[in-house]
Amino acid sequence: MNAVLRSISDDDAPLAVQGLTHGYGDGAVLNGIDLSLSPGSVLGLIGRNGAGKSTLIRAMVGLLKPHTGTAWVFGEPALALSDRAKARIAYVPQQPEALAWLTSQQMLDYVGRFYPAWDARFAKDMLHAWDIQPNRVLGKLSPGERQRVDLIRALASQPQLLVLDEPAAALDPVARRDLLREIALRAGEAGTTVLFSTHIVSDLERVASDIAFLHNGKLLLQCPVDDTKERFARLWLPAHMSAAAPSNTLGQRRHADGSLSLVVERQADGRWPEAAYLPGARVDALGLEDLFVEIAG
Amino acid sequence: MNARAALAAPWYSTHAAMRWLAFGVLAVCVIAAVCLGIFSSKVHWAWAVVGLYSAGLFYLWAFYLSSITLLAVDAHWLCIPGLKRSATFAVIFYAVLSLMPTVLVALADGNDIAPMILVSSLAIAGGLSLALLPRYFAMFTGVVPVLFSGLSRTFHLPGVDDPRFTLLTGAILLALLVLCAWRWRTVIATAPQNQSGVSGALVLQYRRSQWSGWGGMNGLDSTAQARQRPDWMQPRADLRRVGPLYPSNSMRVALGGWYLPLTAMGRVRAVVPTLAAMTLPFLVMFLIFSQDHGLSPSFWYPFLALMGGWICLFGAMGMTFMTVMLMQQRWRKPNAELPLLALMPGLGDAASAKCHLLSTAIGRPLRLQVMALILLVGMMIATHAAGTTMLMIVVGQLGCIAALIVCVLGIVAGRPLPGWGTFALMIAISLLLGCTSFLPSSTVGKHPWVPATSFVVAVLGGWTLVAIAMAWIGRRGMAAWRKRPHVFMPNG
Amino acid sequence: MFAIQPTSAEPIYRQIVEQLRRMIAGGQLSAGDLLPSVRDVAGFHAINPMTVSRAYGMAETEGLLERLRGKGMAVAATTRGNATQAQRMTLLEPQLQALARHAQELELPSDPVLRRLGRLLED
Numbered sequence: 001m002n003a004v005l006r007s008i009s010d011d012d013a014p015l016a017v018q019g020l021t022h023g024y025g026d027g028a029v030l031n032g033i034d035l036s037l038s039p040g041s042v043l044g045l046i047g048r049n050g051a052g053k054s055t056l057i058r059a060m061v062g063l064l065k066p067h068t069g070t071a072w073v074f075g076e077p078a079l080a081l082s083d084r085a086k087a088r089i090a091y092v093p094q095q096p097e098a099l100a101w102l103t104s105q106q107m108l109d110y111v112g113r114f115y116p117a118w119d120a121r122f123a124k125d126m127l128h129a130w131d132i133q134p135n136r137v138l139g140k141l142s143p144g145e146r147q148r149v150d151l152i153r154a155l156a157s158q159p160q161l162l163v164l165d166e167p168a169a170a171l172d173p174v175a176r177r178d179l180l181r182e183i184a185l186r187a188g189e190a191g192t193t194v195l196f197s198t199h200i201v202s203d204l205e206r207v208a209s210d211i212a213f214l215h216n217g218k219l220l221l222q223c224p225v226d227d228t229k230e231r232f233a234r235l236w237l238p239a240h241m242s243a244a245a246p247s248n249t250l251g252q253r254r255h256a257d258g259s260l261s262l263v264v265e266r267q268a269d270g271r272w273p274e275a276a277y278l279p280g281a282r283v284d285a286l287g288l289e290d291l292f293v294e295i296a297g
Numbered sequence: 298m299n300a301r302a303a304l305a306a307p308w309y310s311t312h313a314a315m316r317w318l319a320f321g322v323l324a325v326c327v328i329a330a331v332c333l334g335i336f337s338s339k340v341h342w343a344w345a346v347v348g349l350y351s352a353g354l355f356y357l358w359a360f361y362l363s364s365i366t367l368l369a370v371d372a373h374w375l376c377i378p379g380l381k382r383s384a385t386f387a388v389i390f391y392a393v394l395s396l397m398p399t400v401l402v403a404l405a406d407g408n409d410i411a412p413m414i415l416v417s418s419l420a421i422a423g424g425l426s427l428a429l430l431p432r433y434f435a436m437f438t439g440v441v442p443v444l445f446s447g448l449s450r451t452f453h454l455p456g457v458d459d460p461r462f463t464l465l466t467g468a469i470l471l472a473l474l475v476l477c478a479w480r481w482r483t484v485i486a487t488a489p490q491n492q493s494g495v496s497g498a499l500v501l502q503y504r505r506s507q508w509s510g511w512g513g514m515n516g517l518d519s520t521a522q523a524r525q526r527p528d529w530m531q532p533r534a535d536l537r538r539v540g541p542l543y544p545s546n547s548m549r550v551a552l553g554g555w556y557l558p559l560t561a562m563g564r565v566r567a568v569v570p571t572l573a574a575m576t577l578p579f580l581v582m583f584l585i586f587s588q589d590h591g592l593s594p595s596f597w598y599p600f601l602a603l604m605g606g607w608i609c610l611f612g613a614m615g616m617t618f619m620t621v622m623l624m625q626q627r628w629r630k631p632n633a634e635l636p637l638l639a640l641m642p643g644l645g646d647a648a649s650a651k652c653h654l655l656s657t658a659i660g661r662p663l664r665l666q667v668m669a670l671i672l673l674v675g676m677m678i679a680t681h682a683a684g685t686t687m688l689m690i691v692v693g694q695l696g697c698i699a700a701l702i703v704c705v706l707g708i709v710a711g712r713p714l715p716g717w718g719t720f721a722l723m724i725a726i727s728l729l730l731g732c733t734s735f736l737p738s739s740t741v742g743k744h745p746w747v748p749a750t751s752f753v754v755a756v757l758g759g760w761t762l763v764a765i766a767m768a769w770i771g772r773r774g775m776a777a778w779r780k781r782p783h784v785f786m787p788n789g
Numbered sequence: 790m791f792a793i794q795p796t797s798a799e800p801i802y803r804q805i806v807e808q809l810r811r812m813i814a815g816g817q818l819s820a821g822d823l824l825p826s827v828r829d830v831a832g833f834h835a836i837n838p839m840t841v842s843r844a845y846g847m848a849e850t851e852g853l854l855e856r857l858r859g860k861g862m863a864v865a866a867t868t869r870g871n872a873t874q875a876q877r878m879t880l881l882e883p884q885l886q887a888l889a890r891h892a893q894e895l896e897l898p899s900d901p902v903l904r905r906l907g908r909l910l911e912d
Contacts, residue, residue: 042837054631063636064786079647079782086642093632100519100633101532101553110550113540114643137531139523180835188831188838205795206836226800226840285798 013072014039014089014161014193017060020069022052029055031217033069037195037210039160042187044208044225045197046288048296051214053197054094057165060195061091073161087116090154091163095170096146100139104132104149108156115157123156130175144170151179155186162186164196168203180207201289211288215296220250225288232291235264236282237275246273251295263294303383304390306368307361311503319361326353334402343406347399347413351420354395358424359499362391366429366484366500373485381485392421415466422473428500429480435499518626519553519633530570533563541643544650548657551634554623556661579604606676607734609669613694614730616662617701618723624658624708625719631787639785647783651709654784658705663698670694685753689733692760699764700726703771710778713788714770722766729759790825793834801836805844809853813864814877824854824862 016036023029029052037043047053059066062078071078074085081089099107104127112118127134130148138146147170154162162183168176184207186192198204204211204225211228213221221228237245239258250263263286264273276283286294308316330349334342365387372380399417403410427435484498523531535558539547549556559567583600627634644650673694677687700722707713714722733756791808793801812818827845831838845862848854855865892902 058631058636061636061640062783063631063639065782081640082646083642083644086640089640091636091640093636095632097518097520097630097633098637099551099553100523101557102534102550106534106536110536110539110547111637111641114547114641116642137523137528139520177835181832184831184835184837185828189828202795205801206834209837209839226802226843229798229800287796287798289796290798 012039012075013037014074015060015072015163015195017056017071018069020056020059020066020071022055022059022064022066028217030059030066033214033217033219035060035212035219035222037161037193039193040187040191041210042183042194042208043196043210043212044204045195045212045214046199046201046204046292047197047214049199052217053214054165056214057091057163057195057197058093061089061163063091087157088160089163090157090159090161092147092150092154092165092167094165095143096150098138098150101137103135103137104141105134107138107149108153111153112156117158119156119158123152126152126155130178144172144175147171148175155182158190160190160192162192162194162196164194166198167196168198168200176203183207201287201292205288213292213295220295221291228288228291229285231266232263232286233272234284234286234290234294235262235272235276236260236284237262237278238280241275241278241280244275244278246275253294261294263291300383300386303365303368303380303387306384306387307364307391310364310367311361315360315503319357322356323353326350326356343402343413344409346402347416350398350402351417354417355420355424357395358421359427360424360503362388362395363425363428363500364503365391366481366498367504369481369485370489370501374489388425392418395421412463412466415463415470419466419470419473422470422477425477426473426480429477429484429498431496432499432502433496518630530566532557532567533560534558535560535563544644544653545657547644548638548654549661551638552623552627552658553634555619556623556657602676602680606673609673610690610693610730610734613666613669613697614726616666617697617704617726620658620662620701621704621708621719624705625713628708628713628788635785635787639783651778651781651784655706655709658709659702662701666694666698666701670698683748685748685750689748689753689756692757693730693733696726696729696760696763696767699767699771703767703774706778707770707774708788709784710774711781711786711788712773712777722763725759725763725766729756729763732756732759791830791834793836795836801840802844802847805830805841806847806851806853809844809848810851811880813853814880818864820864820866822864823857823860824864826861 013036018034020030020033021028033056035043045053045056055064058064059069060071060078061073062071062081065079073081073089076082076085099110102110108120108123108127112120112123127149130145130152132141132145132149138149141149147167151164151167154164164183167179171179180203183194183196187194187207187209194207196204196208208225210223211221211225212219221232223231232250235246235249237260239260242254242258242260245252245260245262246264250265251261252263253261255261264276264283266272272283275281311319326349330346330353333349334346365384368387369381369384371377372384396414396417399413403413406413480498484500489497489501534550536550538558539550541547546558549558638644638650645653670691673690674687676682677690704714704719704722713719732752791805793804795801797804799807809818824845825833827838827841830836830841845854849856849862852865854862857863888902892899
């Protein structure tokens with residue numbers, strides 16, 4: 001059984017999970033998640049608050065033991081990583097709070113000694129660029145500053161896999177843009193694979209190459225970002241035509257006047273479902289944010 | 298319109314645990330006062346009743362009713378019209394209400410009406426000023442009674458029968474009232490975030506989550522701690538010997554708190570405040586002791602035996618509690634040190650990292666506890682203490698050591714005791730150790746005191762029960778330890 | 790050089806291609822002009838470099854751009870500074886279609902719409 005699973009998971013995939021389920025106490029948070037990142041891709045994970053993004057990410061890098069399913073990092077089981085795999089991965093939790101008793105300089109110095117590819121110069125330059133006092137104790141920094149320090153920590157280790165949980169939540173627009181630029185260029189040039197969760201959709205649209213939408217414990221719309229915009233649209237049907245609505249749609253909403261909005265997907269031949277061509281029906285292109293709201297709302 | 302809200306404010310602005318504790322203390326005081334009033338036939342019964350009730354009032358005002366200030370603070374910063382005035386009104390209302398029982402008792406007694414009311418008012422004003430003053434004043438409240446008794450002996454302050462008493466208490470009350478009014482204004486007008494350190498008012502701490510429920514036992518988290526310390530008190534970490542070559546030292550850096558390796562200067566800075574904090578109880582004991590014995594060799598010997606014994610006994614217990622609390626805190630947060638350590642290369646494979654961590658986490662406190670045990674045993678042997686005394690001391694120390702090991706194992710294995718469980722264990726251990734706290738000094742006299750057999754049996758029986766509980770905690774911890782894939786996983 | 794709207798329903802790579810097309814057709818870019826490198830565009834807008842390469846690749850297959858060895862992308866020599874009228878007309882096609890749909894939804898006859906459009910064009 002193990003051998004079978006092992007062969008299914010791609011050895012080269014920086015990050016892969018299969019059949020992941022997890023829950024806390026009363027209910028399931030993740031319900032059979034399969035996901036695999038190809039090298040150099042930037043996967044943006046979106047979902048509503050409490051959808052389980054953090055749980056999924058933590059299970060993927062082996063920070064919690066899922067109820068069922070397995071996660072692999074560079075082909076190794078995430079719960080028993082070797083030093084070789086650990087040196088290639090960097091993870092930044094949501095609102096990092098590690099090592100409050102060290103100064104940012106000390107923290108970077110401490111962590112840096114463990115990573116073979118540590119770029120001390122980058123760390124120093126970034127501290128300066130992001131306006132962080134190097135001799136201030138981390139506990140006294142604001143949440144945004146602490147997040148920046150931890151991002152510097154993650155980037156300075158020159159990882160091949162960068163996992164960021166809500167990296168932009170506490171950042172101001174300038175720092176956020178800097179971070180996105182760093183992510184984008186590293187992915188494009190150094191071939192770094194990036195997984196990041198966010199609910200700021202515009203960030204995702206900028207840098208992500210792929211998107212996964214976590215909703216009700218399942219992953220929806222797992223595809224390249226550009227495809228999402230071209231493959232999905234909103235179909236509006238007036239009240240008297242709502243019977244013609246196609247059955248397998250992602251989101252469905254009935255308005256007060258009886259008319260119906262649906263999220264529809266192009267068929268294999270590139271055409272919309274039949275109902276879209278009925279007189280009176282209307283197909284609107286959707287940005288990711290609208291798509292997200294249509295499905296989750 | 299806001300009067301009702303203001304009157305209900307203390308109820309809503311304190312955590313349930315604090316609220317009930319305050320009521321409990323007041324109730325105990327009142328019941329004791331009533332019992333005293335009924336069963337004592339002395340002339341001064343009214344004074345005893347008023348005294349006890351005032352003690353209760355002091356606690357109630359210091360830790361419960363003072364929280365009206367929080368309402369006033371919010372009213373000020375949220376610009377809610379009229380509410381600040383209602384809060385002031387509520388303070389006055391509750392003050393008058395608190396004085397009512399004293400007035401009734403004083404009227405029933407008929408003799409010292411004014412002094413009695415003054416004493417109760419003093420308790421109210423004293424409690425309120427304690428809550429409104431910066432936190433470091435709270436450290437000194439413990440010495441006030443001793444200081445007062447010392448002063449009254451030296452300066453012959455008037456007693457309650459003296460007519461000058463009214464004058465003196467009146468003057469103190471007036472001073473306290475002025476102090477309260479001034480602090481009330483300052484506390485409200487200063488932004489709360491500028492008052493978070495030890496110089497912030499005590500009352501502002503009541504809203505912290507650390508007071509609520511069992512989570513309070515974990516104390517402040519490391520960020521809040523760093524935030525409260527002024528810059529000169531921040532630990533100075535020594536990072537010369539960290540890295541993949543020094544796994545145990547590196548773990549100490551990551552565990553922080555008192556595990557953190559410090560530079561020589563950092564060590565001095567860390568020790569000085571601790572010593573300063575320890576001098577205070579030492580001084581109090583010194584004052585109490587010297588009043589009874591005078592400064593002679595017959596004073597110093599028992600005094601030092603008592604202090605040394607206490608430091609060893611309670612130091613070992615404190616070490617266990619402190620370590621357990623620190624570890625519980627570190628293993629609770631999913632966004633702090635654990636993910637960093639879990640994904641950091643150079644700490645060895647999962648199995649060796651597990652062992653390194655456990656030996657680092659337990660090793661340091663264990664070394665100090667064993668030292669305390671050796672010191673105590675040495676003291677016992679030197680004083681030819683009775684066998685049972687020795688047995689009780691040794692069992693107590695071993696109990697602390699065992700508690701440390703099983704609790705830490707449970708935490709890092711992912712099966713920590715629930716909050717109430719840790720609390721119960723701590724209470725049991727401190728009660729049992731408290732029972733033996735007089736033993737070190739009892740060995741010093743000319744005729745070593747031999748504890749009664751029934752007492753020995755009761756204490757040892759208590760330890761047996763605790764040992765059974767610990768064996769169970771240890772077993773489930775061990776089972777979970779074996780199953781855990783790696784050790785850096787947060788609990789819950 | 791590009792104006793990128795990540796939140797738009799139009800994918801970023803299409804936005805880039807579209808803008809290239811317009812700028813070349815409108816004469817703002819002439820044959821032989823060098824384009825900013827993929828890294829510069831991606832870095833400036835903080836977008837994924839792969840998106841930019843995809844856009845440049847598409848423009849290359851369309852014949853708008855050509856790859857100069859060692860220099861990067863340049864506007865193709867075959868593209869004349871001023872595209873033919875038919876080419877420029879196709880660029881207007883989506884807006885015209887939208888206009889036609891709106892007019893139909895408002896049940897307007899075509900004559901007044903065309904007259905109004907004509908007047909706007911004469912201004």
